[in-house]
Amino acid sequence: MGRNALIEDFDDGLDAGPGAFGRATLITGQRGTGKTVLLNALEDCAKARGWLTIAETATTGLIARLVDDHLPRLLAEHDPHGFDRRITGLTAGPVGITTTVVPDEHRPRPTLRSQIARLTDVLAVHETGLLITVDEVHAGDRAELRELFTVYQHAVREERDIGIVVAGLPVAVSEMLSDQVLTFLRRAQQVDLAAVANADVAAALREPIEAAGRTIADEALGIAVSAVRGYPFLIQLVGDLAWRANRDATDVSVDDAEHAARSAPRRMGAMVHAPALQGLSQVDRAYLGAMAVDDGPSRSSTVAERMGVAPGYGSMYRQRLIDAELIRPTAHGYVDFAMPYLREYLREHAVGDAPER
The missing domain is CATH 3.40.50.300 (P-loop containing nucleotide triphosphate hydrolases)
Structure with a gap:
């Protein structure tokens, strides 16, 4: 829905x-x-x-x-x-009658x-x-x-x-x-x-730009849509970066869109990836680092081999990372990163050494 x-x-x-x-x-x-x-x-x-x-x-x-x-x-x-008073006694005084209230x-x-x-x-x-x-x-x-x-x-x-x-x-x-x-x-x-369809991403990027009196060419819009990768958080981030790249221009250009596409992964790393990785164990981080070597889905047995651990040992951490929504199973025996640009972030940052066997 x-x-x-x-x-x-x-x-x-x-x-x-x-x-x-x-x-x-x-x-x-x-x-x-x-x-x-x-x-x-x-x-x-x-x-x-x-x-x-x-x-x-x-x-x-x-x-x-x-x-x-x-x-x-x-x-x-x-x-x-809401305020309930209970009268427990009356006292006659020179200015009238007073009540006493007790809880x-x-x-x-x-x-x-x-x-x-x-x-x-x-x-x-x-x-x-x-x-x-x-x-x-x-x-x-x-x-x-x-x-x-x-x-x-x-x-x-x-x-x-x-x-x-x-x-x-x-x-x-x-x-x-x-x-x-x-x-x-x-x-x-x-x-x-789930992921937002490209047509909806394009509309979400184009509409506020045009509502503010600027335009964006189809080629530039296509670059921005590709950078979003269907991820809702990135719609606003990419759109904002493209908009601010050249505020005085009437058109959001291809150069502006390319600037946003280059900058978005770094911004997402600081705002989303870094907090998501906080609290992970050294072995969790080693598992992710071993996955980041691949350009696409990783074979679980290969990840364990890169870590220098037995497949059964690696599967325990595989499941922990799936439960943490950092990786997801794709085909039998394969996993991939659950968030865009997490692979790139891991390649640029030290995530922990492989554990001792």
């Missing part, structure tokens, strides 16, 4: 009522494919309908942040009965479920609802995600106006779908953000 189709389905789900298809959405995609941008777009759709939104990332403490920060803040802003020690402690229930009750009066988005669920604490999704299911059964959109890397999300408590995710609308 394309991005525009997903947004339309999400819009329809918000209008259709509690439990409607599209209100629970699972977005997967490689790094840089636009998951966070799409989450932002869906949040904007909800806000345009008057819904309240909570945007979070699945790092440790997710439930605590919802219960102690986001939900209390929204309740304080929107619940007209109710027996008041139930707010929970994720009770706070969502109260907030959606308040919003129901205004015919709106609550949207929760959670990015990077692949890195989340499984127990916290179970709690969030379980509470969401209860809210749906109670016909509350609530939606949830989560996003993460494909392999890790696939593992989540096997969790017995998280099975409802299998029934959610699932969207895999």
Whole structure:
């Protein structure tokens, strides 16, 4: 499903009522494919309908942040009965009658479920609802995600106006779908953000240039499209580099496009590749370095040979890098890099020595 189709389905789900298809959405995609941008777009759709939104990332403490920060803040802003006074005594004074108020020690402690229930009750009066988005669920604490999704299911059964959109890397999300408590995710609308078609890349590059009063020739556009390699992150990067290469010219030229094509890999290396490689072990880095020798997909046995390790030993790190979405299997026994220009980045940077046997 394309991005525009997903947004339309999400819009329809918000209008259709509690439990409607599209209100629970699972977005997967490689790094840089636009998951966070799409989450932002869906949040904007909800806000345009008057819904309240909570945007979070699945790092440790997710439930605590919802219960102690986001939900209390929204309740304080929107619940007209949020401040409850209890009169325990009256005192007559020279200027009138005063009351004393003490905390109710027996008041139930707010929970994720009770706070969502109260907030959606308040919003129901205004015919709106609550949207929760959670990015990077692949890195989340499984127990916290179970709690969030379980509470969401209860809210749906109670016909509350609530939606949830989560996003993460494909392999890790696939593992989540096997969790017995998280099975409802299998029934959610699932969207895999694959590479963008060249025609769509061309339109995404040309339209803002022309909207700003400049032009770009077909040859220059073709160079820019090739540099993007269908990767959403690179659309804006290549377009920006080509635009700024010669700001005063009315036309984005072939030279401008070639400048962008040369500069984009280096910029992507600093912005995407370097952070993605942080935290890798020495052996992980050695595996990637051994792959970077090839101009295309690498044979797994050849990579192990270059590392000086047994094939079985190398396969363990092969799987780790697949799980990290840095490489992907192509054909039986072959792997390739999952992100554009990662091979070139590795060739230019030391990634670690081969491990001792």
